[in-house]
Amino acid sequence: MKKIFLCCSAGMSTSMLVKKMEQAAAGRGLDVEIAAVAMSGFDEAIEAYDVCLLGPQVKFKLADFQAQAAQLNKKVEAIEPMAYGMMNGEKVLDQALSLLEA
Amino acid sequence: MKLYDQLIKFVEQKLGPIAGKLGAQRHITALRDGFLVAMPFIIVGSFILIFANPPFAADTTNAFGRAWLDFVAAHRPTIVMPWTMSMGIMSLFITMGVAYSLAKSYKMDGIGAAALSAMSFLLIAAPEKGWALPLNHFAGTGIFTAILAAYFSVELTRILKKYNITIRMPEQVPPAIAASFALLVPVLAIFLTLYPLSLFVQTNFGMQIPEAVMAVFKPLVSASNSLPAILGAILLSQLLWFAGIHGANIVVGILSPIFLANIGANAAAYAAGETVPNLFTQPFWDFYIFIGGAGATLALVFLMSFSKATHLRSVGRMSFLPGVFQINEPVMFGAPVVMNPTLFVPFVLAPVMNAIIAYFAVNTGIVDKAIAVTPWTAPALIGAAWGAGWAFKASILTAFLLVLDVLVYLPFFKAYEKQLLAQENASLSGTTQAEKTGQPVTA
Numbered sequence: 001m002k003k004i005f006l007c008c009s010a011g012m013s014t015s016m017l018v019k020k021m022e023q024a025a026a027g028r029g030l031d032v033e034i035a036a037v038a039m040s041g042f043d044e045a046i047e048a049y050d051v052c053l054l055g056p057q058v059k060f061k062l063a064d065f066q067a068q069a070a071q072l073n074k075k076v077e078a079i080e081p082m083a084y085g086m087m088n089g090e091k092v093l094d095q096a097l098s099l100l101e102a
Numbered sequence: 103m104k105l106y107d108q109l110i111k112f113v114e115q116k117l118g119p120i121a122g123k124l125g126a127q128r129h130i131t132a133l134r135d136g137f138l139v140a141m142p143f144i145i146v147g148s149f150i151l152i153f154a155n156p157p158f159a160a161d162t163t164n165a166f167g168r169a170w171l172d173f174v175a176a177h178r179p180t181i182v183m184p185w186t187m188s189m190g191i192m193s194l195f196i197t198m199g200v201a202y203s204l205a206k207s208y209k210m211d212g213i214g215a216a217a218l219s220a221m222s223f224l225l226i227a228a229p230e231k232g233w234a235l236p237l238n239h240f241a242g243t244g245i246f247t248a249i250l251a252a253y254f255s256v257e258l259t260r261i262l263k264k265y266n267i268t269i270r271m272p273e274q275v276p277p278a279i280a281a282s283f284a285l286l287v288p289v290l291a292i293f294l295t296l297y298p299l300s301l302f303v304q305t306n307f308g309m310q311i312p313e314a315v316m317a318v319f320k321p322l323v324s325a326s327n328s329l330p331a332i333l334g335a336i337l338l339s340q341l342l343w344f345a346g347i348h349g350a351n352i353v354v355g356i357l358s359p360i361f362l363a364n365i366g367a368n369a370a371a372y373a374a375g376e377t378v379p380n381l382f383t384q385p386f387w388d389f390y391i392f393i394g395g396a397g398a399t400l401a402l403v404f405l406m407s408f409s410k411a412t413h414l415r416s417v418g419r420m421s422f423l424p425g426v427f428q429i430n431e432p433v434m435f436g437a438p439v440v441m442n443p444t445l446f447v448p449f450v451l452a453p454v455m456n457a458i459i460a461y462f463a464v465n466t467g468i469v470d471k472a473i474a475v476t477p478w479t480a481p482a483l484i485g486a487a488w489g490a491g492w493a494f495k496a497s498i499l500t501a502f503l504l505v506l507d508v509l510v511y512l513p514f515f516k517a518y519e520k521q522l523l524a525q526e527n528a529s530l531s532g533t534t535q536a537e538k539t540g541q542p543v544t545a
Binding site: 008009012016039040055057058061063064081082084085086 | 121122123125126131134135138203206343346347348351417420424429431432433434435436437438440479
């Protein structure tokens with residue numbers, strides 16, 4: 001099973017997107033686990049999950065987080081702002097999956 | 103328009119990167135995360151304080167109010183005790199939380215750092231008297247000392263480790279046991295540094311370190327209650343958010359010690375039946391200035407929900423419920439407000455106007471100052487009253503500001519709606535044309 005987590009300031013707005021992504025994944029019959037985590041929980045989450053997507057509003061943490069994830073051979077990317085605002089679960093799920101394949 | 107372009111360029115190229123660096127800076131991150139540790143104790147604790155001070159006049163004839171007042175009068179110390187042991191000692195939680203987060207960021211032992219920091223704080227802020235710890239610096243007046251104690255103890259431990267100043271164990275000693283000795287030198291180092299400093303401050307200035315620290319930070323704290331400082335903080339937060347950076351995360355991160363020092367003093371005054379001193383608090387910031395999130399966007403979301411433009415309507419309806427709970431990322435990135443020149447003016451103007459009106463309403467005593475800390479996700483109408491000790495005048499102010507925000511956003515929203523309607527119509531007629539010619543329709 002693939003494990004994805006989204007990360008933002010308090011893990012509030014990303015938790016809404018998680019719901020949409022879960023729906024998208026269920027529609028495709030994918031077996032994935034998706035979670036929303038506050039920035040302060042990144043350290044532990046990156047150990048337990050396969051990939052991280054970052055809310056665009058906390059993009060200033062991207063370089064830090066990428067460096068940390070690279071040590072575990074994992075990837076972190078920021079979510080495209082419009083997909084985030086529209087809570088587009090399909091598109092963000094695609095982004096996460098493409099990161100896992102690459 | 104030229105001014106706007108220059109401003110955006112400044113935010114993107116200068117302010118944004120600086121704020122990003124600050125937001126990612128480990129001491130500031132630790133500050134924010136450390137406060138999160140203390141928050142539940144402070145929020146629930148301040149709830150008790152409200153219970154201990156019923157919102158009824160002393161001579162009320164209301165039977166429920168009378169019974170409540172009498173109950174509190176008979177059992178006040180018993181009722182207030184949980185407040186004293188939560189919000190009343192918040193600096194202890196803060197020093198541990200900040201030290202834990204900072205140590206973690208250095209990949210050091212978190213619980214050890216938290217314990218060492220607690221000891222450092224107690225050593226300088228609460229020297230034992232008659233086999234009891236004096237609690238007077240455990241709340242608002244101890245916050246800056248608590249933060250400094252956390253920074254100092256963690257950095258000291260780190261430096262000692264870096265220069266290998268430690269008790270060396272023979273190689274046969276198991277690593278787990280050797281690690282348990284790792285804190286011996288730092289504890290001793292704190293004794294040898296902070297304790298003499300504390301004694302020095304006591305004998306030379308006749309005060310404890312927290313009082314000295316408070317004296318240093320006092321100008322900052324009193325400035326925080328002034329309108330220019332409040333407006334400055336709002337502008338900074340708004341400009342960052344407009345560039346798509348979580349401005350509040352950074353600005354509130356830095357403001358939080360001031361917020362807590364202010365509300366701590368307010369709560370203490372309220373508990374003692376004295377005049378509540380400070381205006382600038384977290385409920386003031388969240389529930390008067392930023393109704394529905396940064397930019398007071400609840401008004402915009404409301405307008406969008408009834409828009410003729412499909413895009414605005416769908417984003418508006420999706421953003422409504424989160425907006426009620428002060429979360430506005432969907433509207434910020436969906437409308438979008440971020441980098442949208444049409445919405446720039448109301449996005450800055452609405453919170454500034456809210457702040458000015460609320461400032462005068464609170465300062466003239468029309469509305470009470472906040473005495474309780476609330477979750478920032480409380481709906482603004484409820485949160486305002488909650489913060490002010492369930493004084494519903496505060497909710498009326500919030501409702502009034504919300505209506506004004508709608509008026510501020512309205513013309514700009516209309517202009518943006520017009521742009522989108524034109525686009526939607528254009529793509530619609532494009533579709534019909536494509537259907538006529540049998541061309542495939544691309545989204």
